[in-house]
Amino acid sequence: MVNTVALDNLVKRSSQIVHWYGNWDDGTGDFVSPNNNQQMWLKWSESFSTMGNSNRIPMITWQPWAKPYSKTNNAYPMNRVASGAFDDYIKKAAGGLKSYGKMVYLRPIHEFDGDWYPWGNQNTQPADFINAWKRIRGIFDSVGANNVKFVWCPNHSNSQSVDQTKFFPGDKYIDFACLDVYSEKPSVSFADSVGKYANPPFPYQRITQVTKKPIIIAEFGVKPGKAGSSPSRADWYKQMALDLPTKLPQIKAIVQFNKYEYSLTGDTATANTIASIFGNCGSTSANGLVNANALDGYHSSASVQLSSFVLLVLILCSLL
Numbered sequence: 001m002v003n004t005v006a007l008d009n010l011v012k013r014s015s016q017i018v019h020w021y022g023n024w025d026d027g028t029g030d031f032v033s034p035n036n037n038q039q040m041w042l043k044w045s046e047s048f049s050t051m052g053n054s055n056r057i058p059m060i061t062w063q064p065w066a067k068p069y070s071k072t073n074n075a076y077p078m079n080r081v082a083s084g085a086f087d088d089y090i091k092k093a094a095g096g097l098k099s100y101g102k103m104v105y106l107r108p109i110h111e112f113d114g115d116w117y118p119w120g121n122q123n124t125q126p127a128d129f130i131n132a133w134k135r136i137r138g139i140f141d142s143v144g145a146n147n148v149k150f151v152w153c154p155n156h157s158n159s160q161s162v163d164q165t166k167f168f169p170g171d172k173y174i175d176f177a178c179l180d181v182y183s184e185k186p187s188v189s190f191a192d193s194v195g196k197y198a199n200p201p202f203p204y205q206r207i208t209q210v211t212k213k214p215i216i217i218a219e220f221g222v223k224p225g226k227a228g229s230s231p232s233r234a235d236w237y238k239q240m241a242l243d244l245p246t247k248l249p250q251i252k253a254i255v256q257f258n259k260y261e262y263s264l265t266g267d268t269a270t271a272n273t274i275a276s277i278f279g280n281c282g283s284t285s286a287n288g289l290v291n292a293n294a295l296d297g298y299h300s301s302a303s304v305q306l307s308s309f310v311l312l313v314l315i316l317c318s319l320l
Contacts, residue, residue: 031097077124177216
């Protein structure tokens, strides 16, 4: 909470999403088991106020993962999820989030186009992913968990040139589209990172061809670059602010990974730039997506304990 308040004050925006991860194998991902902290985190996400606002939505990245956490331990293959092997667990999770009663963004099986998770493209065919996704969504619908909004989220780029849209389950089964995006240097703009410099190129354009759902950039950041280089990281954010409404209008929220080389901590020039662009907006929402205030939260460790990883979501005032 301390980190969230500090970050809110830094960029002069109130957090609107608290984000954590849950793994299927350790009880943290079923949202009901005793002592798994999920209910506590759901309550905690409502418990504090910054910039005069305490209205925020939990976002949970839901990972079909088991110890040891590696890309080779495929304990929950998507073809078995699709065939119903884990229906009881999924139904329990759906009931747990339904009992919360308030809106939750659920981001299951993320970055599936890459090969760094066991559910990635090295183990999962598009048809198996799509059938697994539909099975999960169908179970949530069957128990009446209408407060849960599904976020379909590939990575923006992968080394095997996998087309993310081959894994798209259809508009009926998602509430938001999504991309995770990282830029290696300020000279590569955000627009180009989701455009010509991605692999395969132009993921934003390809996704917007298959769905008109609002897009969340659920993780993103840019490394600072060399001292004194141009464009600077502050310049990169300025250009992003110009490009979002003109080149990338379907993107309605962006989430910065505030850790490692991507951290804003200590970068006064960039933080002040972000505050000048994104700060001091009003507070409204539309289509179930909080799109008027900054959104941030905690990214957890592999054991799904709250840690110092912080995600900051920004949205331009002009996009309200």
